[in-house]
Amino acid sequence: MSANVMAPARGSNVLRETWIVFNRAMRLSLRNPMWSILMLSQPLMYLFLFGPLLKPITAQISEGATTNAYQVFIPGLIVQLGMFGAMFVGFGLIAEYRAGVIEADRVTPASRIALMAGRVLRDVVVLVAQSVLLLVAALPLGLRAPWKGVLLSLVIVALLGATFASLSYSVALITKSEDALAPLLNGIAMPLLLLSGILLPMQIGPTWLQRLSDISPLKHVVNGVRAMFRGEVTSSPALWGLFWVVLLTVVGLAVGARTFRKESA
Amino acid sequence: MGSPTSLRVLYPHAGGEPTSCWANPRDGAKGGLFNIDYSTLIEQTVYMMIEARGLVRTFKTRRGPVQAVQGVDLAVADGEIVGFLGPNGAGKTTTMRMLATLIQPTSGTATVAGCDLAKDPVGVRRRIGYVPQSGSTLPEAIAGDEVVDHARLYGVPKAEAAARGQRLFEELDLPGLWRRQCKTLSGGQRRRLDIVMGLIHDPKLIFLDEPTTGLDPQARANLWEHIRGLRARGATIFLTTHYLDEADALCDRILVIDHGKIVGAGSPEELKQQVSGDGVRLDLADAAQAPAVAKIVGELDGAVAVETDSKTVNFRIPRGGSVLPGLLRSIDAQGIELEGVEVHRPTLDDVFLTMTGRSLRDEDADAPTDKEVAA
Numbered sequence: 001m002s003a004n005v006m007a008p009a010r011g012s013n014v015l016r017e018t019w020i021v022f023n024r025a026m027r028l029s030l031r032n033p034m035w036s037i038l039m040l041s042q043p044l045m046y047l048f049l050f051g052p053l054l055k056p057i058t059a060q061i062s063e064g065a066t067t068n069a070y071q072v073f074i075p076g077l078i079v080q081l082g083m084f085g086a087m088f089v090g091f092g093l094i095a096e097y098r099a100g101v102i103e104a105d106r107v108t109p110a111s112r113i114a115l116m117a118g119r120v121l122r123d124v125v126v127l128v129a130q131s132v133l134l135l136v137a138a139l140p141l142g143l144r145a146p147w148k149g150v151l152l153s154l155v156i157v158a159l160l161g162a163t164f165a166s167l168s169y170s171v172a173l174i175t176k177s178e179d180a181l182a183p184l185l186n187g188i189a190m191p192l193l194l195l196s197g198i199l200l201p202m203q204i205g206p207t208w209l210q211r212l213s214d215i216s217p218l219k220h221v222v223n224g225v226r227a228m229f230r231g232e233v234t235s236s237p238a239l240w241g242l243f244w245v246v247l248l249t250v251v252g253l254a255v256g257a258r259t260f261r262k263e264s265a
Numbered sequence: 266m267g268s269p270t271s272l273r274v275l276y277p278h279a280g281g282e283p284t285s286c287w288a289n290p291r292d293g294a295k296g297g298l299f300n301i302d303y304s305t306l307i308e309q310t311v312y313m314m315i316e317a318r319g320l321v322r323t324f325k326t327r328r329g330p331v332q333a334v335q336g337v338d339l340a341v342a343d344g345e346i347v348g349f350l351g352p353n354g355a356g357k358t359t360t361m362r363m364l365a366t367l368i369q370p371t372s373g374t375a376t377v378a379g380c381d382l383a384k385d386p387v388g389v390r391r392r393i394g395y396v397p398q399s400g401s402t403l404p405e406a407i408a409g410d411e412v413v414d415h416a417r418l419y420g421v422p423k424a425e426a427a428a429r430g431q432r433l434f435e436e437l438d439l440p441g442l443w444r445r446q447c448k449t450l451s452g453g454q455r456r457r458l459d460i461v462m463g464l465i466h467d468p469k470l471i472f473l474d475e476p477t478t479g480l481d482p483q484a485r486a487n488l489w490e491h492i493r494g495l496r497a498r499g500a501t502i503f504l505t506t507h508y509l510d511e512a513d514a515l516c517d518r519i520l521v522i523d524h525g526k527i528v529g530a531g532s533p534e535e536l537k538q539q540v541s542g543d544g545v546r547l548d549l550a551d552a553a554q555a556p557a558v559a560k561i562v563g564e565l566d567g568a569v570a571v572e573t574d575s576k577t578v579n580f581r582i583p584r585g586g587s588v589l590p591g592l593l594r595s596i597d598a599q600g601i602e603l604e605g606v607e608v609h610r611p612t613l614d615d616v617f618l619t620m621t622g623r624s625l626r627d628e629d630a631d632a633p634t635d636k637e638v639a640a
Contacts, residue, residue, distance in 0.1 A: 017418060024414040028406060096403060104401030104462060107365055108418040109390040 017110040021118020040130045043077045070143040075225035076198035078131045082160035085127045089165045090172030116260040120165045127161040149228035159249045166256025217244040312343035314470045314501040320373035333359040335525035348516035349505040356525040357505035365395040378470045394463035398474040401462045404448035419466035433461040453484030473504040509613040528620045540611040543585030547578045548605035
């Protein structure tokens, strides 16, 4: 057999390999878009079936006349989308693991980081596309927000998606079992959702619940996105939200990278 | 036979040019660490594709640490087909996964395809192909896409990857399946697709983990042909199997592994020779006559392992076929009636039984399976 050995790896190969992995993952997602559509149906249902209930509540709690219900509600929904849309991607990875794909990937000289990053990138692209669709759907309902704030919010959704996708892949690779993954993810997702003030602003709750929700970084992220939707891009809540989401992303990607590097993964 | 003083072992190296080192024959001229007759190797250059020493792998399980591989030494020369034979849980897959850089040895060293396993795992990965037991393609994906993407992770450009992949599809008897979804392929086709995946970067050394498990007999025989074909292309093949017939039909050399240790090594013929003689089984009409038959058998020249079990007498003897006529006459002369006679050449199952004291077919449950990775 001819010695057809490839050139040794360079640092830039990580990007090239990430692109290859991303392309493969994206192609598979596009081949079967049902999953992405189903994931979008949840926030759309919240938008149409739950949003109208919020109108009177928002009127109660917002002193400023410029606020409308959807300016409060949509930021919560896109954060929720960023979180839940990415949280369950681990199931897909378990399916790949079962089929031997992860093992086959791991015997290639490709960077372990690229194997994760390519898949995370696909999830981020899908999430941002879903968020844009959600925003467009909310326009006829009366959503009005400055474009700068909206763009920055999409960046936050992308970072949140990257965080939760990496964490989900990590847990999936460690447990290698759908039966373990489902309750674990739900156990994390429920308190995060309830304490983040995604559905209803935490201000309307009792003080102890507000204090408790202060611990959740996601609450600050939601508040940040709400500030951005009001156009207060450089306000303190917006910057805190940005700070927390960047911190979460760093932690999420680090955990994911570590798991993908680990041998048993 | 004089003991050679040194042996030149060449390792295929990264740049294609072999590097050499001088290895002292260990533990005498014959057998030794790798069970190689070193005397025949003098003045020859041997390219070692795999050379492993003292490989150990311990898994943490809920019941405490389990040593799945307990100090494996092995050597595979360039161009060989070597089989790892052993029951489930013997440590075959674990050893193979260590050699393929998928898990790290707890201790021990190895050189695989010329690269040090610990220092240059990426170099190892570039030079080996690994076909896992679990498959390597997603059921929903298009076969050709999976092959091209896999090749690109090895740095093969897209167009060349497609050309190579399609050529391999022809060679491995998968015509017209390039654009098919993987899940629509038959078991045998899926397995050959896995082999295409493992071959796409033209590796020097190919690991096949239980290549024919789950295939029907026809597909197995067909795959064996293809595996022999890989060697004809110049590849070295290291495979695991728990099928005796597979090891017998395919391998130049077999390493028998049990409870994480190599308990025997040699060509199928050599291993069978270690079992003394052919097995003979006499079925009697009357169990009461068994001791008399055992006595006659015991007086035969070279008869060993004489065992009676109610109406049957089993023993081993060299050239069983030629002693049979005389034996039957002796038995007949005493008026003992036989219901049946059977002579069988030693099989690898006999080998395994001789080496480990149990049959390969008794799948033991207490050993951890190779897949039980709780580390």
